Amino acid sequence: MKDRDTILKRVRDGLAETPERTPYPEYDPACAVMRQPHEFSSLWELFAWRMKSVNGVPLHGWNALGDFLRERALKFGYCDPEYTEAIAAVCGSLDITERFDRNDLDRYEFGITAAAGAIAETGTIVLTDAATRPRLAALAPWIHIAILQEDDIWPDSPTALKRLGDDPSVIWVTGPSKTADVEGILIEGVHGPGVQVCCVV
Amino acid sequence: MKSTKAYPTRQPVDRYASDLSPSVQESVYNASKLKTEARVDALQRDFADPDANRRLAGAIKQHTLDHLDTYLEQAESSLRENGAAVHWASDAESANQIILGIMQRNDCRRMVKSKSMVSEETELVPFLEKNGMEAVETDLGEYIVQIDHDHPSHIVTPIIHKNRQEIARSFEREGLGAYDDDPTVITRRARDYLRSKYLEADVGLTGANFVSAESGRIVLVTNEGNARFSMAAPRIHIALVGIEKLVPKDRDLSLFLSLLARSATAQCLTVYTQFIGGPRHRTQRDGPEKMHVVFLDNRRTEVLSGDCRKILRCIRCGACMNVCPVYRQASGHAYRGVYPGPVGAVLSPLLKGKEFPELADLPKASSLCGACNEVCPVDIPIPELLLRLRNRAKHEHVSLAARGTPSMGIWARAASSPGAWKTALSAGRLLNVVPHGFLNLSSPARAWQSSRKLPPFRGGAFRKWMRERNPPKNGVPSPDRKSEPDS
Known part of the structure; x- marks a missing residue:
């Protein structure tokens, strides 16, 4: 506790002679919401357009997801128990498991988990600890597929901040994992998914 | 450091810049320039008044720093x-x-x-x-x-x-x-x-x-x-x-x-x-x-107590280094601290505490062009803070910071004696006829002159204009001036 008291005392002493302390500015967080290039007919339209602009894959409906899985000739992956039935119905040839083994991370071609929301403004998917289980299944496989209820698309980031709730790990995902560390060249799929899908149902 | 010998008056940042291999210099220059351009495009595209947002963010951070004791306890x-x-x-x-x-x-x-x-x-x-x-x-x-x-x-x-x-x-x-x-x-x-x-x-x-x-x-x-x-x-x-x-x-x-x-x-x-x-x-x-x-x-509390508190607003985006003409030439290692570029030129010497003199040259590695302030997302007036640190180095007689800087003593003597000033102005005209190579007597002058040309000397015109203008009537200068001053 010695360091705590020392630091707080230094802060107080350092601030003591501040002639005028800057007040907290009154402002509307909407000032941080970006303008869009044109009108969109729905939040889903805006979200999908934005998600594509960051190289994400927005899909509408289970059938679209079935087509995606078949086109990529995927065989094996993890699926949240909540969705196994729906997935089996649209893509019967898949071998899906409800068990994610952390010692065999690279066996899973994809992970299907829930998203808790989305931000239309930026094409962002919102994952939470309570909804997205387990953490590694949404992170380690090359393809992550987030399942989202259409009503959970929020207009902008200030709205999403109001919905943080009491979840201990809220993650905003805007496109696939990427880096430009090597000569500024964009490479996708560094530690997280190289393909980021969001399927609205 | 081969170039140290060739230019004994050079600042450390200059030495790093000249020792940088052409390929590294090129990649640093290109990468930082591209990022600067992309940043401007993104902000202009997405916001009607991005500058207003920068100023607002600066005010929120400044408010937080000015009440840091309260917020630290609340955060805890x-x-x-x-x-x-x-x-x-x-x-x-x-x-x-x-x-x-x-x-x-x-x-x-x-x-x-x-x-x-x-x-x-x-x-x-x-x-x-x-x-x-x-x-x-x-x-x-x-x-x-x-x-x-x-x-x-x-x-x-x-x-x-x-x-x-x-x-x-x-x-x-x-x-x-x-x-x-x-x-x-x-x-x-x-x-x-x-x-x-x-x-x-x-x-x-x-x-x-x-x-x-x-x-x-x-x-x-x-x-x-x-x-x-x-x-x-x-x-x-x-x-x-x-x-x-x-x-x-x-x-x-x-x-x-x-x-x-x-x-x-x-x-x-x-x-x-x-x-x-x-x-x-x-x-x-x-x-x-x-x-x-x-x-x-x-040492953040030390910075908080001093006259460079605003540097603590920094959110570590790197925009100031990308835009900085000195960083683009010298790259990050020239700043010899954890934080390179303009923010580092302020923060690194401050975080050194008593060893401030070791990095006191950094605030001088700037042309004070102001680009770092213009791009800063929390509107830190970096050039102003650099000047404060230059002042501190001067007051603490830090030799590293003074290296390569011609003494102001001669100028001060001339400027405080009208006769000496007049003589200096007449002598200045000689600069237009004497080959400049003869002037490189002192090392700082040589270092400066090696990469620059002097403009033609035009001093004295203001004094001439003063002499020739109509005397003021009742203390108000006459409007019919003969000529406009040009210096």
Whole structure:
């Protein structure tokens, strides 16, 4: 506790002679919401357009997801128990498991988990600890597929901040994992998914 | 340092710049220029008045700093409510000891590290290694810095000074596969190798981009996903946080996140923005069972007390270095501290404390062009702060800072005696006829003159105009002037 008291005392002493302390500015967080290039007919339209602009894959409906899985000739992956039935119905040839083994991370071609929301403004998917289980299944496989209820698309980031709730790990995902560390060249799929899908149902 | 001999009066930053290989200089120049342009495009495209947002963010940060005692205590209690243990470290040594202590008490041997400039400040990795721990950097750039025993040269893109061939050779040397300089191959190899490190690790260490005092949420942004992995596989999470990282409320975060992502990499949002409010959820299988937050002072309170408090607003986006003409020529290592570029030229000497003279030359490595202030997402008046530090160096008689600067003594004597001034002006006309090579008597003059041409000397015109103008009537100058002054 010695360091705590020392630091707080230094802060107080350092601030003591501040002639005028800057007040907290009154402002509307909407000032941080970006303008869009044109009108969109729905939040889903805006979200999908934005998600594509960051190289994400927005899909509408289970059938679209079935087509995606078949086109990529995927065989094996993890699926949240909540969705196994729906997935089996649209893509019967898949071998899906409800068990994610952390010692065999690279066996899973994809992970299907829930998203808790989305931000239309930026094409962002919102994952939470309570909804997205387990953490590694949404992170380690090359393809992550987030399942989202259409009503959970929020207009902008200030709205999403109001919905943080009491979840201990809220993650905003805007496109696939990427880096430009090597000569500024964009490479996708560094530690997280190289393909980021969001399927609205 | 071959050029030291050739130019004994040169500042250290000049020496670094001239010793830089052409290929490194080119990659630093091109990368930083591209980022500057992309940043402007993103802000102009997305906002009607991006400058208003910068000023607002600056005011919020300034407010937070001016009330830091209140917000620190509020953050501490919010973090505790979230189930995190809060530690305080007055200096680097104390922070490192706290982290080592947490690892020892929990039988931990291995750490995976997400990118954190504060941990560079405390030199955490070498400290842990000395104490028998393994600590692996997981950001691709930082990992390459680590295997090369190098230092980051940029706070956002740490290996801006390396090309793919060098990286490929390092990977080959580390046994990560045969030489291949394809950036995709390099990235995949790092992905595969670091996965095993995440899974073995007991501790994930991160920094924090922001901490909301209101909710105690730690906010972290990464593009690669390494911070996510560091908090998905290991059982303990430690966040090492500078005390200036606070923001008052959750609602402030959209403004800061929108400015940070655009200023750093011209993105609307960084790929992963994490809001961490404690250990994992009771229904979650992955993630830390325990969370520790270490608040670090390390002379920040000294900066807070002085006349450069505004530098503590910095949110580490790197825009000032990308735009800086000196950084583009000299690259990051020239700044000899954790923080390069204009922000480093202010912050690094200040964080040195009594060893301020070692880096007192940095505030002089600037033409005071003001570009750093114009791009700063929290509107830090960097040129003004550089001038304050130059003043401090002058008052403390720091010889390093004075190196290469002609003495002002002769000028001061001439300027305080009208006769001497007049003579100097007449003599000045000689400059237009004497070959300038004859003038390079003193070393500073030679260093200056070697790369520049003097303009034609036109002094004395103002005095001539004063003499020839109509005398004032009743103290008011006559409007019918013969000629306009030109100097």
